[in-house]
Amino acid sequence: MARYELVKRSVALITLTNPPVNALSSAVRHAMAKSMERALNDPKVTAVVICGENGRFCGGADIREFAGPLRGPPLVPLLDAIEAGQKPVVAAIEGVALGGGFELALVCHYRIAHFKARLGLPEVTLGLLPAAGGTQRLPRLIGIPAALEMITTGRHLSAQEALKLGILDQVTEQNTCEVAVEFALRAVGKPLSSRRVSMLTTPCTPDLDALLEAVTMQVKKKARGVMAPLACIQAVRAAATMPYSKGIKRESELMATLFNSGQAQALQYCFFAQRTAGKWTLPNGAQWNNSKPREIRSAAIIGLGTMGRGIVVSLARVGISVIAVESEKKLLETGKQMVIGMLERDAKRRGVSASLNLLKFTLSLQDLKDVDLVIEAVFEDMALKKRVFQELSKVCRPATVLCTNTSGLDVDALAGVTDRPHLVVGMHFFSPAHVMKLLEVVCGPRSSSETIATAMSLGKRMGKVSVAVGNCPGFVGNRMLKPYLDQATFLLEEGATPEQVDKALEDFGFAMGVFRMSDLAGLDVGWRIRKESGLTGPDVDPKNPPRRRQGRRYCPVPDMICEQGRFGQKTGRGWYMYDKPGGTNAKPDPLIQNLLEMYRSRYGIQPRNISDQEIIERCLFALANEGFRILEDGIAARPEDIDVIYLFGYGFPRHRGGPMFYASMVGLERVLQRLEHYHQANPDVPHLEPSPLFKKLVACGSPPVQKWREHIKTMHSHL
Ligand SMILES: CCC/C=C/C(=O)SCCNC(=O)CCNC(=O)[C@H](O)C(C)(C)COP(=O)([O-])OP(=O)([O-])OC[C@H]1O[C@@H](n2cnc3c(N)ncnc32)[C@H](O)[C@@H]1OP(=O)([O-])[O-]
Structure with missing residues (x-):
């Protein structure tokens, strides 16, 4: 987990050995603590170099360990001890220094990186903040504005950029460890106090409040309802306004709030779901790691x-x-x-x-x-x-x-x-x-x-x-879209407006509500498909009861809109109106309001007040329910695959984890109850009828998403 060697007779070379990314697992922290103690106590050792095996310094804390209780030595005291040691410690950074790995580099007295290395504090993308001193040390080293940008976005920096910012002491194209060892030998005997980043004074930032306010507005706009970037800003504020000892306490309090939040769980789930999705497998045993792709030139x-x-x-x-x-x-x-x-x-x-x-x-x-x-x-x-x-x-x-x-x-x-x-x-x-x-x-x-x-x-x-x-x-994504879109238009019939439905979904975290998204995609495509499948147009049997097709509830409002030539943004009119064809600034259209009122009175529908909660439940629970059917039918192999499709293809908010993870966070039993409730009120909407797999999972005690696969027995896996 950490290899200890003496090189050049007086340099202790400590190599993190936890493939593939040398994450700081409990075993690595334990081995690191022992190696550091040995180096600091051995009189032969005059300097220390820390590096990572296989050309990767360190990918940070072991995210898999976050789900369980803390085991092994905590990271913060270990890092503090490295910084406080009386022998120079040099970080030799190859590959990546991310999260806790970057914080490890920050406590070293010198940092040398290979020119291809990338450095950063991506904790915010996992719903966390850099809580091993990162929010307090980095601003002291590079100033508040640059630290704030790195910490609130989680952006990876190139070695060249990190050098320019003053994070690195040297960038090399040669063997980084060898360069670091030579560097360490030259550092022996030089005073270390100015190299201990926690002892530095945070450079003064003019108009600190205005800067923090501007960044706050920015992150609120970009990631509506997401907690971690806001907590990051508060932690960085502490670095500007408090001594290190108090700032570090603030960092740890903020981390405690984030750590146990559903958002952190969702974001960490997304990290692993994305990696799981690449691991496809077929019933015949062929899978990602035993099937050779052809080379495409x-x-x-x-x-x-x-x-x-x-x-x-x-x-x-x-x-x-x-x-x-x-x-x-x-x-x-x-x-x-x-x-x-x-x-x-x-x-x-x-x-x-x-x-x-x-x-x-x-x-x-x-x-x-x-x-x-x-x-x-x-x-x-x-x-x-x-x-x-x-x-x-x-x-x-x-x-x-x-x-x-x-x-x-x-x-x-x-x-x-x-x-x-x-x-x-x-x-x-x-x-x-x-x-x-x-x-x-x-x-x-x-x-x-x-x-x-x-x-x-x-x-x-x-x-x-x-x-x-x-x-x-429709495969997975577009197949699931149907019940979602249906619910949205049924809500319009019952009394909602497009802007109300969109606002509820955008407050939930979607980049765009369903009607704005449909305007962007173009309304004519769906209209043509409905015409081809006999749901609208001249082929519809006139004996069909109004608002019903093929024995099911059907909302003809989207067809009525298209009949008026309103195809969305491209025609400048759709569910909203735009300044011009191709315009993007959606404004509520009184004509749509009139159309809905006339439609309701024509069919004797008494509009009612619809809560945001009902909008979210009907749209998203219907979406997840179709996801269960897709799993049952063997069209997707795992709930993670469905979630990844919705995260990357349909703007589902990442801090909610995806439709399947969201359902499990709400509680499968509760989602089932609500779906049954809505289905009772709409027996002619089959999409609201809970799928057998969904009921089975609830009957099995609602296992976590990662365990659903054990309960899915598809008759015909299509994968
Ligand atoms: C108080 C503490 C405060 C500190 C907090 C932190 O540090 S938070 C952490 C802050 N750090 C981060 O957020 C960095 C997160 N990691 C990354 O961004 C990328 O993995 C990478 C850029 C390091 C390598 O990209 P790449 O495309 O070359 O490779 P790849 O992405 O395919 O991963 C390969 C395998 O490694 C796995 N794995 C990776 N990292 C971790 C980890 N930290 N842990 C555990 N596992 C990890 C990954 O799941 C995959 O496993 P699989 O599927 O084979 O079983």
Whole structure:
């Protein structure tokens, strides 16, 4: 857990050995404490160097240990003892120094880092604050403004930036440990008092109150309802206004409040859920660590609409050659100009040169004969997509992987028209594809494990959070959206307004309420799908009772809105009104208010006051209920996968953990009761009927999310 060696006859080299990130587990803290004691007591030792094995200094406290009681020596006294020691201690930072790892570096008297190292205090992203002295030492070292920014955002710094800020003493391109040992030898005998960061005086910040106020407003706006950044600000204020001994107490009080909060649990759950999602597994035993992905050097995108353009950019910026195909010259030219502009802006932002030489634009599918992988991103029309896949079968070499970016159509039906169903897989990107992190990899029943591995690995390479899901209408994300959207429109019928529903959801933490989000996405897509499935339009049987379709409650208000040409932001009118087509500033529209009033009076609906609690319960419990059905049907393998999809694709607030985690935090029994209550009032809304899996989990005593998998026995796993 920590290796102790004597090098150059007088330097104690202490190496943290806790792969993969040398987290400060209880065993590591114990070994560190013993090693430090030995170094400080050994007269042969004149200086100490601390480093981490496998090119990684330290990833911080062991997050897995947060769930249980504290075992082993606490971190704070251990760090204090290092700083107070009479022999110079040098941190040799390679890879990462994050969280407690960064705080460990801060108590060392000197810090040397490899030029590729990254440093930071990401505790805030886990719902915590740097409570091993970080909030008190860092402001003393680099001043309040820079420390505040680092601590409240959790941003990782490059070694060069850390050097400029005065965090590091030296950055090296050579072997960091060897450089640190030489440095330590030179430091022997030099006075240490000015190197003990806790003894420094925090540099004075003019207009401290105004700065703290401005940052407070900023974090409140960015992360509505999130506690940790606010606690971080209070802790940093203590560094500016209190002596170290008092500041450290304040830091620890604030940490205690955060540590036991539901928000910290949710955020830590998200950290692990994101990593769990990458570990896909199929019933036949194939999984992430035994299936080899194909190497993808070249790809083709068919269709240069919004999605296609974003996908081209995502591929080209990670160095993959892309052939972009359109059906008409004009569309090709427009798409080309837009892609080039997007790539140039992206490259400028990242300070690199745009990889335009990787792009080729063509009108001919014949040009795709040698590519490794194709992603079809044409209009959402099954007949059109089938034609494209048939054509691809003829044109592409037999080993080319064929992917579809459909947002909900049957991937296996497309596989069926090709000569290689095993090489067909869904890659469902989210709009805008070069920005949104989520990728649903849709596994058809015939997709081979190698094909799935290839799509998952390509997603990772593009910086996406990829989640493997089964093939059913809407897959996971869009399938769950239906009950959520239905509940929102039913609430309008019953007396709510779009702005009231949105406000309740935004106060809950969503970046955007459901109606604002629908306006952004465009209302016409859903309208077309409803028309195609006979829910609205001329094909609806006139004998259908009003507000009912296919034996279920149905709200026609979204259709009425579309019939007026209100398709959302793009037409300047939707659930809200905007200054102009393409405008983003949503304002409540009196016309919508009138429409709702007329609609209610036409159907004799007496509007009632609807509480925010009812809005949240009906929208989010219906969402989670569909998640249980998805687990039952084997479309998602784990609740973590569903949560990750909602966090990265649908703006679900991270500090609530995702719909499934949120349901477990509220208490499954309570959610079940509320769903039963709403279902009784709406027996014609099947989405409100609690799923059998949900009831089973409650009957089993509502186990924590991580244990649900043991209770899920799907008849047919689609994964
Ligand atoms: C009083 C105390 C105050 C201090 C508080 C803190 O320090 S709070 C902490 C502040 N520190 C942070 O917030 C840093 C959190 N960590 C990271 O940001 C990244 O892991 C990374 C940048 C270190 C490496 O990225 P990468 O893409 O190369 O690798 P990867 O991300 O895939 O991880 C590999 C494996 O390591 C696991 N694991 C990782 N870290 C920890 C941990 N601290 N603990 C336990 N486990 C950890 C991770 O789950 C995964 O496990 P799996 O799935 O294989 O079983």
